[in-house]
Amino acid sequence: MTRAAEVRFENVTKRYGGTAKAVNDVSFTIPAGTLCTLLGPSGCGKTTTLRMIAGLEYPTEGRVLIGGKDVSALPPAERDVSMVFQSYALFPHMNVLENVGYGLTVSRQPKAKVREAARAALDSVGLSGFEERLPSELSGGQQQRVAVARALVLEPSVLLFDEPLSNLDARLRRRMREEIRDLQQRLGVTVAYVTHDQAEALAISDKIIVMNQAVIAQEGTPRDLYEAPANAFVAGFVGEANRLPATLSHRQGDMAQVTIGSATLSLPHRGAAEGAVQLAVRPEAVELLDVADPATTLRGTVAKAAYLGGLMEYTLTTEAGDVFVIDSHTQRQRGVGEVVGLGLGQRGIAVLPA
Incomplete structure (x- = not known):
């Protein structure tokens, strides 16, 4: 060679x-x-x-x-x-x-x-x-x-x-x-x-x-x-991504506070200005919780549920819009109409630059 x-x-x-x-x-x-x-x-x-x-x-x-x-x-x-x-x-x-x-x-x-x-x-x-x-x-x-x-x-x-x-x-x-x-x-x-x-x-x-x-x-x-x-475009083409409206405020260094619905997150601002922004949220980055803490989670209602063997796929209705979630905890299946909390961390969530 x-x-x-x-x-x-x-x-x-x-x-x-x-x-x-x-x-x-x-x-x-x-x-x-x-x-x-x-x-x-x-x-x-x-x-x-x-x-x-x-x-x-x-x-x-x-x-x-x-x-x-x-x-x-x-x-x-x-x-x-x-x-x-x-x-x-x-x-x-x-x-x-x-x-x-x-x-x-x-x-x-x-x-x-x-x-x-x-x-x-x-x-x-x-x-x-x-x-x-x-x-x-x-x-x-x-x-x-x-x-x-x-x-x-x-x-x-x-x-x-x-x-x-x-x-x-x-x-x-x-x-x-x-x-x-x-x-x-x-x-x-x-x-x-x-x-x-x-x-x-x-x-x-x-x-x-x-x-x-x-x-x-x-x-x-x-x-x-x-x-x-x-x-x-990249967020939606490279893998799945929920695009959700949010508000960015209080920039300090590389980080900023980002409010989505009633939840407030600390995320890298990636050059975005304060004001309205979009978040790219990967489906596997969302944790489904039995109890929703308004300060850190979104409140959602299960609209669709599908069992795929090794994982569950859900579509949830939230105050920020519909959210698609992939959950590996198949032993705990959520039913349509069930109210859950959507836990959002830092990994798998990105502010989309303007």
């Missing part, structure tokens, strides 16, 4: 038809040897960004650098990157070994070297012994591994994934994302990974870049984005 390379975008814009901007003045850095996820809804620009790393699209403005080298105008073959597509794009008439070695074969490498490299790549993804099978004889997860092995055999400094798990069922997706993360850490390759699945991004990433309407809404570690969302 070649040495991992840093990927850097400098004020990159991609236009189609002269005016429509698929990506608008985007700058970011993916450190070498890390896994960075481009996350966002359909049409936000994340796949176009990935294709500009691959060389399948070229920027209208700005620069794309890989390993410190400006590759903005270089074709894919000269970028030292490999891409795993959403469809896997395996050749149905070739067996697994031939599929994995295809890139080396078309570059006219000796047959013995191609076979050796392809077998090593298959071994790295746990598919030794599958060399003679056709793609039609493999499960979805196995086909995905073959696609990864085909990308790895070229020894890229950057490995690109375009929603590689979208064709798999939920249980297999969880297992495959763990395998991709393990492979990236074991090989130390730089990975740029596109998905619209928030749980997938949180589970595997060193860094997440959230995109919305062709620009970066926020970038940071999974914990940064989940616990300190920069705006309402």
Whole structure:
């Protein structure tokens, strides 16, 4: 495996038809040897960004650098990157070994070297012994591994994934994302990974870049984005979040008093001015209590309750609005119409900057 390379975008814009901007003045850095996820809804620009790393699209403005080298105008073959597509794009008439070695074969490498490299790549993804099978004889997860092995055999400094798990069922997706993360850490390759699945991004990433309407809404570690969302869009897109009206007062240092309903909390103000604000409250950050202390809790009435095996989901009506709550205490199930207290701490609650 070649040495991992840093990927850097400098004020990159991609236009189609002269005016429509698929990506608008985007700058970011993916450190070498890390896994960075481009996350966002359909049409936000994340796949176009990935294709500009691959060389399948070229920027209208700005620069794309890989390993410190400006590759903005270089074709894919000269970028030292490999891409795993959403469809896997395996050749149905070739067996697994031939599929994995295809890139080396078309570059006219000796047959013995191609076979050796392809077998090593298959071994790295746990598919030794599958060399003679056709793609039609493999499960979805196995086909995905073959696609990864085909990308790895070229020894890229950057490995690109375009929603590689979208064709798999939920249980297999969880297992495959763990395998991709393990492979990236074991090989130390730089990975740029596109998905619209928030749980997938949180589970595997060193860094997440959230995109919305062709620009970066926020970038940071999974914990940064989940616990300190920069705006309402990020709060709602990265995991679940209740957005509730509140009043901020008495700023002192980094902290301020925040009143929500009859309850008053001490929270980091995150630059918000005194006055009306919004809070992002994670569903699992709310503790359901039998007795509501007006000074520290909201009073709520259970409007909906759903048992999901290992947890309960509730919707509660409060003076601050409806609140969605996830409760792991399934032995104590709350009934519709029951009045409870909603305990609010500091963790999982963030003031949304204006």
